[in-house]
Amino acid sequence: MLSNIGFPGLILILVIALIIFGPNKLPQIGRAVGKSMREFKNATNGITDEIKKEFKEDDKDQKKD
Numbered sequence: 001m002l003s004n005i006g007f008p009g010l011i012l013i014l015v016i017a018l019i020i021f022g023p024n025k026l027p028q029i030g031r032a033v034g035k036s037m038r039e040f041k042n043a044t045n046g047i048t049d050e051i052k053k054e055f056k057e058d059d060k061d062q063k064k065d
Contacts, residue, residue: 017029
């Protein structure tokens with residue numbers, strides 16, 4: 001769904017956000033969204049690392065048998 005937006009659609013969304021929130025509030029919202037995305041990425045990387053670690057431990061256990 002989001003892949004069909006395109007560049008003109010993004011500009012329209014940004015203009016509407018600017019009108020609704022105003023120029024003073026928009027940078028704060030952008031920082032909050034960026035921080036949230038960064039925290040989500042770190043959390044998913046942590047989970048992925050744990051799963052990979054478990055698979056490596058299982059492989060080592062199976063090779064011992």
